[in-house]
Amino acid sequence: MNRRTFLKTLPAFGVLAGTATSFSQDLxxxxxxxxxxxxxxxxxxxxxxxxxNRNISPQKIPMQVLSNLxxxxxxxxxxxxxxGGPGRxxxxxxxxQEIDLYVALPEGVYLYExxxxxxxxxxxxxxxxxxxxxxxxxxxxxxxxxxDLAKYSKAPFQEPGLKDSDVVKSYYYVATGLIAGNxxxxxxxxxxxxxxHNCDKTNTPREFKLRPEQRVLFAHTVGYPADGQRxx
Amino acid sequence: MNRRTFLKTLPAFGVLAGTATSFSQDLxxxxxxxxxxxxxxxxxxxxxxxxxNRNISPQKIPMQVLSNLxxxxxxxxxxxxxxGGPGRxxxxxxxxQEIDLYVALPEGVYLYExxxxxxxxxxxxxxxxxxxxxxxxxxxxxxxxxxDLAKYSKAPFQEPGLKDSDVVKSYYYVATGLIAGNxxxxxxxxxxxxxxHNCDKTNTPREFKLRPEQRVLFAHTVGYPADGQRxx
Numbered sequence: 001m002n003r004r005t006f007l008k009t010l011p012a013f014g015v016l017a018g019t020a021t022s023f024s025q026d027l028x029x030x031x032x033x034x035x036x037x038x039x040x041x042x043x044x045x046x047x048x049x050x051x052x053n054r055n056i057s058p059q060k061i062p063m064q065v066l067s068n069l070x071x072x073x074x075x076x077x078x079x080x081x082x083x084g085g086p087g088r089x090x091x092x093x094x095x096x097q098e099i100d101l102y103v104a105l106p107e108g109v110y111l112y113e114x115x116x117x118x119x120x121x122x123x124x125x126x127x128x129x130x131x132x133x134x135x136x137x138x139x140x141x142x143x144x145x146x147x148d149l150a151k152y153s154k155a156p157f158q159e160p161g162l163k164d165s166d167v168v169k170s171y172y173y174v175a176t177g178l179i180a181g182n183x184x185x186x187x188x189x190x191x192x193x194x195x196x197h198n199c200d201k202t203n204t205p206r207e208f209k210l211r212p213e214q215r216v217l218f219a220h221t222v223g224y225p226a227d228g229q230r231x232x
Numbered sequence: 233m234n235r236r237t238f239l240k241t242l243p244a245f246g247v248l249a250g251t252a253t254s255f256s257q258d259l260x261x262x263x264x265x266x267x268x269x270x271x272x273x274x275x276x277x278x279x280x281x282x283x284x285n286r287n288i289s290p291q292k293i294p295m296q297v298l299s300n301l302x303x304x305x306x307x308x309x310x311x312x313x314x315x316g317g318p319g320r321x322x323x324x325x326x327x328x329q330e331i332d333l334y335v336a337l338p339e340g341v342y343l344y345e346x347x348x349x350x351x352x353x354x355x356x357x358x359x360x361x362x363x364x365x366x367x368x369x370x371x372x373x374x375x376x377x378x379x380d381l382a383k384y385s386k387a388p389f390q391e392p393g394l395k396d397s398d399v400v401k402s403y404y405y406v407a408t409g410l411i412a413g414n415x416x417x418x419x420x421x422x423x424x425x426x427x428x429h430n431c432d433k434t435n436t437p438r439e440f441k442l443r444p445e446q447r448v449l450f451a452h453t454v455g456y457p458a459d460g461q462r463x464x
Binding site: 037038039040042043044045046047049050051052068071072075077078087089091166170173174176177178179181182184186188189196217218 | 275276300408410412414
């Protein structure tokens with residue numbers, strides 16, 4: 001989040017993204033390898049490395065690193081919680097798990113399904129430029145944070161006046177930050193560069209085939225630092 | 233964030249907190265020891281342990297752990313960034329660093345000053361119950377997330393219509409989540425329990441002597457798990 005990209009990128013996106021559109025049936029689901037249990041820097045050591053780095057190489061990241069990254073962001077880290085569902089790496093309001101991660105790779109956009117730990121095809125084509133300008137558009141992974149208001153279908157969200165209120169907004173933006181915090185720290189622990197920023201909210205709802213209850217909020221770009229050595 | 237505390241605690245706080253009020257001059261500033269550079273679990277291993285735990289012991293945490301916790305949350309992790317100021321462990325909108333951490337300890341409330349890494353006295357007295365009910369009110373540390381809208385004094389926040397708009401709110405709630413993500417992962421890396429939740433927004437602005445530009449958003453309770461062994 002910095003001055004240049006955090007506030008000023010929104011109006012410019014229409015002319016930046018390519019017109020690549022295609023059908024998701026061109027893409028196959030990606031079964032991600034199991035996320036690793038350990039490795040990389042400690043939390044304290046990673047926090048010393050945590051920063052925004054917008055200078056990101058187009059170099060692809062290995063499938064195991066992508067798997068670890070998405071799991072770190074908002075994967076399932078425990079089963080059979082008292083409330084009846086799987087627990088996630090990031091908290092959410094009343095465990096609504098209201099944020100979905102749409103992942104733009106060079107070949108297409110996928111929805112991250114946390115329980116099977118799998119990428120479900122959404123649309124083929126290169127939509128990474130919907131995330132941002134310059135290096136961001138060529139970075140190997142762009143994660144779009146999308147809230148699904150339909151996830152607020154149960155109590156206590158059915159209280160009068162609560163639906164899509166300022167209170168609910170505060171919940172889903174905090175939930176976005178909690179996931180983004182995981183992404184930043186995972187990146188720092190692995191020597192990856194990460195950059196959280198605004199994104200196109202005009203074209204993506206249609207292109208990503210979102211329902212009216214879904215809203216694109218922010219995006220997070222991750223890859224190897226362009227100005228550094230490839231980490232171990 | 234869970235059903236019981238995340239949504240329903242707000243109206244009940246007026247009768248829960250004690251009436252302890254005093255003068256901050258009763259308290260002395262606390263110079264925190266330098267945050268440690270390493271130690272505890274890796275980021276991946278901590279993510280496997282990340283969860284909300286509301287069952288928190290009243291046992292105090294050592295000063296070095298408190299120092300590490302607050303630094304992890306939103307401390308200074310690098311000097312002389314290109315934009316001219318110190319870098320922090322959590323990103324913020326256009327580097328506004330708009331969130332302040334008010335820390336309620338048993339003896340009083342302090343403001344965390346990141347650059348000197350120090351706790352500045354705000355008010356003496358036990359205000360931990362302003363954070364939540366039951367165990368939360370006796371937990372050793374309660375962190376209140378407070379946005380300071382005066383930090384948005386520079387471009388690009390001076391654009392017309394932006395001040396305290398929905399856009400700005402999205403920034404400070406995401407910034408809160410980014411800090412809270414650090415707190416959750418640091419806690420998980422050290423075997424501490426953590427619980428992010430709503431808090432009293434009615435009494436705290438006056439009690440914490442906030443300016444009109446400041447707003448209390450959420451709170452985070454941290455301590456040793458009451459149901460587990462004290463970690464190493």
